[in-house]
Amino acid sequence: MKIVVTGATGFLGAEVVLSALRRGHCIVALGGSTLPLARAATGGDAISVRQLDLTRPDLAETLLLEEFPDAIINCVGTREPDGLDAAGDAAAAGDNAAAGGTAGDAEARATALNVEVPRRLARVAHHLSAKLVHISADSVFDGARGDYAHTDTPAPTGVFARTKADGERAVLDAARGLASVVRVPPLHGNSAGVTGGRSFHERLFARWAAGARPTLPDTVLRQPLDAGNLADVLVELCERPNLGGVWHWAGTTALTPFETARRIAERFGLDPAKFVSPAPPPPAANASPVTDATPAATAPTTAPATAPTTVSASPPPARRDLRLSLAPLAGKLRTLPLDFDSVLERLRTPPAFAAWLATQTGTAAGTRSAGAIPLLIKGRDF
Numbered sequence: 001m002k003i004v005v006t007g008a009t010g011f012l013g014a015e016v017v018l019s020a021l022r023r024g025h026c027i028v029a030l031g032g033s034t035l036p037l038a039r040a041a042t043g044g045d046a047i048s049v050r051q052l053d054l055t056r057p058d059l060a061e062t063l064l065l066e067e068f069p070d071a072i073i074n075c076v077g078t079r080e081p082d083g084l085d086a087a088g089d090a091a092a093a094g095d096n097a098a099a100g101g102t103a104g105d106a107e108a109r110a111t112a113l114n115v116e117v118p119r120r121l122a123r124v125a126h127h128l129s130a131k132l133v134h135i136s137a138d139s140v141f142d143g144a145r146g147d148y149a150h151t152d153t154p155a156p157t158g159v160f161a162r163t164k165a166d167g168e169r170a171v172l173d174a175a176r177g178l179a180s181v182v183r184v185p186p187l188h189g190n191s192a193g194v195t196g197g198r199s200f201h202e203r204l205f206a207r208w209a210a211g212a213r214p215t216l217p218d219t220v221l222r223q224p225l226d227a228g229n230l231a232d233v234l235v236e237l238c239e240r241p242n243l244g245g246v247w248h249w250a251g252t253t254a255l256t257p258f259e260t261a262r263r264i265a266e267r268f269g270l271d272p273a274k275f276v277s278p279a280p281p282p283p284a285a286n287a288s289p290v291t292d293a294t295p296a297a298t299a300p301t302t303a304p305a306t307a308p309t310t311v312s313a314s315p316p317p318a319r320r321d322l323r324l325s326l327a328p329l330a331g332k333l334r335t336l337p338l339d340f341d342s343v344l345e346r347l348r349t350p351p352a353f354a355a356w357l358a359t360q361t362g363t364a365a366g367t368r369s370a371g372a373i374p375l376l377i378k379g380r381d382f
């Protein structure tokens with residue numbers, strides 16, 4: 001199968017490329033500002049790489065019509081601030097409160113990447129009769145209830161969440177049955193892309209090595225997910241023509257960001273009490289620091305075809321339960337969801353911080369291996 005992977009230089013996109021190559025597909029890898037893709041280049045003839053600004057509709061459509069793929073996996077999008085972001089990262093995600101940036105710029109970028117790019121990809125996918133797989137987020141829900149079913153109605157509480165909810169609807173409207181949208185919690189793993197350092201534990205290491213003791217929310221419950229495991233799911237969805245619609249995928253262990261960081265510290269032999277602190281619970285009138293609660297004060301620069309999702313007027317609850325029910329998708333796929341021990345097993349010491357870790361733990365410098373991840377075998381595993 002010929003699959004176009006957009007955002008192939010990103011944290012998830014690089015894993016998707018590797019998963020698709022392992023499963024024997026032919027890949028067109030599209031990067032944004034950086035050229036893909038150091039590790040994926042090992043795919044030889046099975047991969048071609050391009051750099052393309054997908055906010056330029058003319059270029060994107062021309063390339064997709066030329067390539068005529070069987071499927072598109074869209075890994076372009078902004079990322080939700082998670083309490084470890086620099087101000088610039090938060091601004092890019094549309095979290096103006098955290099970033100102190102200009103509301104208009106940040107929201108326009110979130111709208112362009114989370115709504116307009118997917119809408120255009122969905123239109124082209126429909127034109128080509130190609131499958132489109134698109135990634136949304138657990139935070140389209142407000143967290144008041146938890147255990148959300150894939151049929152539940154989103155209730156976003158901030159800019160990132162609203163644009164993800166709008167993106168879901170834009171994709172489903174434009175692709176008309178050819179799209180699978182997968183809502184997921186925060187991702188973990190090792191950055192495989194050329195830019196590196198994008199995952200949660202890699203950014204934790206950067207903060208720790210700089211002498212910081214990050215303060216993370218202990219009031220938001222989510223199911224940390226391995227990016228490689230999600231990548232396998234996204235590729236499997238391309239291989240299954242009938243699984244259109246909105247689905248949920250996540251890890252099987254529910255943890256707060258504070259608990260997650262504690263478990264990561266322990267996994268690398270660090271004393272969690274010295275390296276991570278719980279954030280004080282947010283006052284009821286304000287958002288948790290892990291969410292972007294900035295109300296959608298300005299209209300998107302490009303009017304979407306469908307009306308934008310209304311952002312809940314009330315703030316998110318002080319304690320948020322964003323757990324997702326994996327039914328019925330988990331029963332339909334060969335890829336299995338992972339518990340957090342398995343997610344931890346796969347994490348490697350970021351090479352740049354191996355010497356720092358050795359000084360902390362008194363062990364010889366060297367990266368901890370992620371353990372052997374078996375290659376998938378066609379006919380047996382998929």
Ligand SMILES: NC(=O)c1ccc[n+]([C@@H]2O[C@H](COP(=O)([O-])OP(=O)(O)OC[C@H]3O[C@@H](n4cnc5c(N)ncnc54)[C@H](OP(=O)(O)O)[C@@H]3O)[C@@H](O)[C@H]2O)c1
Pocket residue numbers: 006007008009010011012013030031032033034035052053054055074075076077078079080113135136137138184185186187188195198
């Ligand atoms: N990471 C998470 O924890 C998480 C959780 C839930 C949902 N998601 C969703 O998963 C998707 C992937 O996230 P990620 O963590 O992999 O993000 P990421 O590491 O920031 O990657 C984003 C990708 O989009 C590309 N891109 C940005 N602007 C572009 C443009 N104008 N034209 C073409 N490409 C462009 C980037 O290219 P360059 O870097 O080369 O510019 C990069 O390859 C997003 O939709 C995100 O909302 C992520």
